[in-house]
Amino acid sequence: MNIRASLSRKKLIGLTAVLIAGSMTLAEIPANAADPGVSATEIVLGMQLPETGAASPGYNKVDDAMRAYFDYVNSKGGIGGKKIRLEVKDDTYKAGLTISTASSLINKEKVFAFIGSIGTQTHISVIKDINRRKIPDVFVNSGFSDFYNPATYPTTFAALGTYVTEAKILGKYLKEKYPDKKIGVLYQSDDFGRNSLEGFAKAGLTFEAKKTSADFIAGTQGSVGLASQLTQLKANGVEIVIIAAVSSATAVALLTASALGYKPDKWAVISVGADATTFQTIAGSKGVPASMSAAMLTGLISASHAPAPGDSSDEYVTAFKKINDDFNKGADKRWDNNVLQGMNIGYMATGALMGTLNAKSTFSAKNNKTCQANAKKAVLTRVCFIDYLNTNGSKVESAAFTPLQYSPTTHEAFSGFWIGAYDAATVLQPVSGTRVVYSTDSGNGPVTVSNYKRPAIAADALPKN
């Protein structure tokens, strides 16, 4: 998916009183204690993303799509009688604002959980504090693998496969498909880029610094441009250029290469930087007509863990698209990958909340009795929500072609990707005509073909957890 890593109150007072006055630490909160953001009628969730600013195009549609799915759920009675309310804060992709808006979501909006945060470089500034406070931090839109080690961040769960996983799968494909071609990489020198290079290396795809490997400082692509990097790759005869960078960098790279007369045989882009709508929006802002930007995208290789938004045969796409049509009140509700991702997060979150409030769910041995009792009373707690994800992650339904991997030892999301190339209508189509989903891990495990059969979506488009 293309938004990954993207850029890169009386009970409450009572609880706070206990915490601060000090007869109890956060770690000692029992699983049946009342938590902020939950009432008899409502669950409040918080999200941070760049709604405005240079990094916002495309990504600023994800929250509207999530809210549309939650509004749909609310129209069906909510979860356990509780309606979901999504509070959104615009951090403009500036970490200083990510810190202050996180504080606002915690202390003013009193959110039950953070959900769907977008931006590796921004989320890394608040992830430690969110985890210290034991607030669920779920379905984070980043593929940065370091976020998803429960030993470090026990409350944080991914919404995407990791960059390492994707790069391993994409790297293996390219290496085998183009054994005689000179493959190079253009990457942003940060966590996103580092993670991607790690994955390529695990696939046996290595690069030579300053020759087949060119890097840039994330954030400079717009002001400085990428001419020197692309000139370097061209001069070194790179025939296939992999881009491990955000969408705005992909746009700059393709436009600059065109201006330089550099026409590599293939472009291959880590999915974060390859959303067609985002690419075309950015290109359009630079005066490039849609037909021309579509032509630039044609043949570009990328990967996805979920169906392409243009895949009208996919039942999840069909169901989500209708909900988007009926419930999305966003300024730009055009169906695309960002909207699909937002819908899917709404769907997964709904399933996880339903499962937590389902008295038939099984939790960890430590919390099972309490969480089941809570579920019977429709009491939602942070401890039980996290426990549910740890214990039942693979049962949380989604549109992805591999299941969530959540367990007490990993909070990575999807292990599988399929490889596609954009057609002239900017729809990602399977490179071999038929979609083949490959699966691996962020470690040294092999890349294999996945045999997972995704559960069908229910007629009412609601998860059945």
Added chain:
Amino acid sequence: MKTISMRKLIAAIGAAALLSTAAVAIAPSAYAAAPTCTKASDGVETCTGTLSNGAGYLIKVPARYNGTFFYWNHGIRFTYPLPGVITVPKGVEELTPSNVPEAAMLRAGYGLATYDGVSTGGLRGWNTADRVEMLKELIDTVKAKYTVRKGVAYGSSQAGSILTPFIEKYPTYADSVGIMAGVTPSIGQEVQSLCDAFYILSVFADPTIKGCAAMGVKGLAGHYAAAAEFGKVVALLTAWGGNLGAPGLEYPAALKGSGIPQRSALLLTGLLIGLPTKSAHMDGITTSPVIAEQSINATVAILENFGEAIATGTFGGQAISEITGPGFYDNTKTNWFSLLDPADSGRFNLGLSGDGAINGMLGVLSMAPRVTGDPAAVAKLKALDKSKFDTTKPVVLLSNEADRLVFPGNGALYVDKARAIYDAKLAKYETARDAATTSAERAAAAKLKPFWNVASLYAMTPETYTKYTAAGLPDLAGAPSPSGVGHQNFTLKQMMAWVKILAHAADTGKVGSPGYLQQYIKKAPYLNSDLDYRPSDLKYIW
């Protein structure tokens, strides 16, 4: 560090003659002098006298004295002068925190007392052990003359290292403790970071800098040697103030010509020592045509903060070295890579010039010759101001979000240490409670139940406040942030909220419920209502 403005100090040191033979001495008294008291027309009685070591004290009691006394402890003062720059105090300088008018506290009915923090022989500096005893003597003196119903021991900065051991040694001498912008428990941890700053700058900017390795000579000579090191840093900061660190690194040789701008090394230095990335004028967020990105804003914040921080390292370090002897700084085991928080390397990646530059700078830093200290001096540094953090008296901390002299992580460290003691007591109580089978055993267990009695308040900055000139340059001469920056720099409403909370805590024996605390917080703009707020940790924890 309030004897002079640090800004003036930094400005003056660059030009001051650093050599002087001016002698400093305060004649110690052989015994404490009895207080001499006068009463003004407004009914306020003022008493002065000297403690047994000759240090002066000052007491004021209003006509409508309510029975609660506030005992003020100021921060570190200079023992030695720098002509034209530093003047050594000649007695009691302040009776209350600097921006809390005496009149406001007297009107509230509080008795006020303080003492000049000078040890026998005229020594000031890091004389915390002496000051614990001086504070006790002050309180004894007050109690000998007045009926004290409740007492509040409070202070700022260095006083954190006095008040914590004081209340543990003399638990009946105060009913609540207030630590403002305090080093808690010791300045040692932060000085280690500030010595790192000298060292890092010696690698990246000026190889002649010896920093803390030059400290340890006692007396005036040592003071001047430290000041000379400070002067070298001031010279660097002055240059960077002119060019915003745009030129490429000249040092070390391995990075010369690398294209890494000096500002990236400055920013890295600030991040490695935990210097706040917000300053009086820079919010770390807003941009302009010249300050085009948030991490560049933060770089200017580091530049604006650096001088006063390094002044703490210089004069605090030198004062400590008179106790430890030379060689208290050792970085042979320092892992420079681990000192850079992953969140910082991400958030400030552009200002640091990207991963390649970060790895390059940390790589050469790791390979540079290290400073080997004297194990005995290093051990003394770590043993400074040892406290147990087991007081049951209410303790209320007040800190600025972006204090550049005493980093806010000091407050978090105090809370962590006190929490560890609390948790151990809680576990002991729970074990006894669970094992109890008789009413007598249950009653005995109940007596073991601890009570968390620490509140940590933070003054915050507004979300954004940087102003720019028409040319896009940061306006460093304009009005600073109204809150959250500087050292011992709080609004009157913030300070009075702290004072009122301390008085209530002294009355009740408890810091107060969150609801109670919030009443005062709401009346003091920019005081953080998030009582679970935690600033960045200090880089060294021991």
